[in-house]
Amino acid sequence: MAAFNLTPSGPSTFILMGVPGLEAAHGWISIPFSMFYIVSLLGNFMLLFVVGKEQTLHKPMYLLVCMLALTDISMSTSVIPKALCIFWFNLKHITMGGCLTQMFFLHTVIVIQSAVLVTMAFDRYVAICNPLRYTTILTNARIAKLGLLGLIRAVLIILPMPLFLSRLPFCANRIIPHIYCEHIAVAKMSCGDSTVTRMYGLVTAFVVIVLDLTLIALSYGLIIRAVLRISSKEAHQKALNTCTAHICVMLISYSPCLFSYMTQRFSQGISSHVHVTLSNFYLLVTPMLNPIIYGVKTKEFRDKVGKYTCRR
Template structure:
């Protein structure tokens, strides 16, 4: 059981401690973590399955929901299985290459997730402000291209993070007080000059999220202006209801993301275990809630999910 005897002095390994100070409670903490992860996985797989099977759902909005589901699955899967291995089996070792790969993947997927939310805001803008041109402006092919652009952007923006780190000398003490290889946590393991790494990480986070939030705010500004021009209150409510799910999904993503980023960099008095728990919940709560939010707010999707769920639950007749 080499993983149990692994020491920080191993030159090719980092040690992920899990949640410092709460080691005796790791098994208990793993219960909500594994439950949330399983619910999120099942919910997002169900969305992908239903949209894939139902020809009537092969529309831009549902293609965006599939992109969101894929980013949700990727986000939680890049972090939670390793965290559960720490909680259950004390498997704390991770190679430097594995750590940098995990770091690249989880940050790239987060940037991709933000790009999907921007595209969804644009989708809502076109649906409300130019409903007659919706089918010609937003085709499945155009949505797929926007998704590809978002993926390329995420890779190009995040790739410098591991490339800058791999050139750094790491100190003898390679203990990372976290459940996953977060960028700043890994940067702190370096004995070299980390000014460029810190600056790029900070600028990248705020430029990307700042740009995306600006585009979303612009879309919703135009939506609100268009809605206010409608005289009917019923039409007001109907138009705004189409945006409710997207607004809820944005709040579940951007709020914990910004809070986690700021506390990790600037809050010296914030309890480390509290920050780590919140950081993990960022990878658990949105993937769990997003399928529920869209299932509740989107009647067509809810009906199709209900149809397949009833087939699964019906007893087999002999």
């Protein structure tokens, strides 16, 4: 049996455990999963619907919010339906092709979302530091090009991950202690040398996060400098209020993602169900909160939502 478990095998299926150690509670765990997922879909589709219907919202800022909503929908949908199948029907098997596809799609969307957050920071910088040139610097066409650039960057960065893994031999024991095919969790199951794919994943995450957070910090550094030059306290408050929604979204996006990533790679003392819980928080709660934050913090959008939801 030991020899069998160490024997490499061809492409087959993997088994997703769900939440390790809490298998007996999968039915109960599925309740918040399904509720958060439904609220996330309703909120983000409402945002897309309102922006699409209202001509006055066809502005760079709201186009970026729509891009963020699309990444939220894609991110949660790439994981949650399969997770619910595990919780409700015990359908834990996933083919190797399906696993690598899910991994590629999920990680690509995460990198795209990071690019969208960087573009949002640049949008706020232009709005505060160069308000008179805002409409000429940030046009809808330019925002679309930046979105396309973010998509191309994400695909080029993430594509090598499943390609490296597809070339590795996997042992007969193909149990993934997770609800989805996380890159490192899959790499750990390989019987071969997975150093290259592990290092590539580590370097890629480090470069993307450091680069994007540096650009965001630079934008807000310039914003703070411009705000401090304004003598009026009311103008201070108004300028900072335009950044509140983006700052909140940025914090709830990067903080759990970074913490989950670091614990997955470097903290061996943390149990598997804690790792999975942190990942679920990022994939469930963040997509649910983003449309709520923009609905509460952005008066123009809030008024338009009220126009449709409160209509008799």
